[in-house]
Amino acid sequence: MRILGIDPGLQTTGFGVIDAEGQTLRYVASGTITTTHLERGDLPARLKVLYDGIGELRTRYHPDAAAIEIVFVNVNPQSTLLLGQARGACVTALVSCNLAVAEYTPMQMKQAVAGTGRAAKAEVQQMVKRLLQLPGLPGKDAADALGLAITHAHAAIATARLQEAGGVARRNTGAYKTGRVV
Numbered sequence: 001m002r003i004l005g006i007d008p009g010l011q012t013t014g015f016g017v018i019d020a021e022g023q024t025l026r027y028v029a030s031g032t033i034t035t036t037h038l039e040r041g042d043l044p045a046r047l048k049v050l051y052d053g054i055g056e057l058r059t060r061y062h063p064d065a066a067a068i069e070i071v072f073v074n075v076n077p078q079s080t081l082l083l084g085q086a087r088g089a090c091v092t093a094l095v096s097c098n099l100a101v102a103e104y105t106p107m108q109m110k111q112a113v114a115g116t117g118r119a120a121k122a123e124v125q126q127m128v129k130r131l132l133q134l135p136g137l138p139g140k141d142a143a144d145a146l147g148l149a150i151t152h153a154h155a156a157i158a159t160a161r162l163q164e165a166g167g168v169a170r171r172n173t174g175a176y177k178t179g180r181v182v
Contacts, residue, residue: 001156002028004063005149006054006094007141008071008087011036013050014141017061018132020153027132029061030142043082047089054093066099067152069106069144102152109144112151 007014017028033053035046107117125143
């Protein structure tokens with residue numbers, strides 16, 4: 001399975017692509033999509049860059065699934081709103097590419113990659129380097145995106161084992177339940 005991880009951001013969105021075959025993980029690509037070349041006030045143009053960038057990643061790498069970080073509330077409500085819009089553009093791009101999208105919190109990703117949900121960014125970078133046998137450290141945004149892809153690979157293995165054992169039914173994540181998406 002080829003997995004595309006996305007760490008959304010309005011100025012810099014990290015991406016990471018890995019191949020997962022059983023327990024074996026193989027690095028394919030990573031990097032960032034940036035909007036810093038555009039005016040800060042031109043939100044629609046910046047969101048379009050993110051949307052188009054993810055479409056380009058789909059065309060270039062042909063992922064089977066995607067994993068994206070869940071955004072939390074920051075101290076600054078305006079920053080949270082802008083980040084949420086960037087994330088929305090990313091999710092929309094992934095779904096329009098017909099990819100199954102899994103969502104993970106930063107704590108879930110850090111737990112899966114570094115063994116603790118409170119790991120620092122540098123620790124995540126080191127563990128991603130080690131897990132994917134990279135020659136150097138990936139950038140912070142790319143490392144988080146690769147970490148999300150690794151998290152999804154681990155979750156997919158666990159889910160498949162549970163399904164084989166008859167212990168888990170497929171959950172429909174797009175269903176509405178009492179007014180909110182589950």
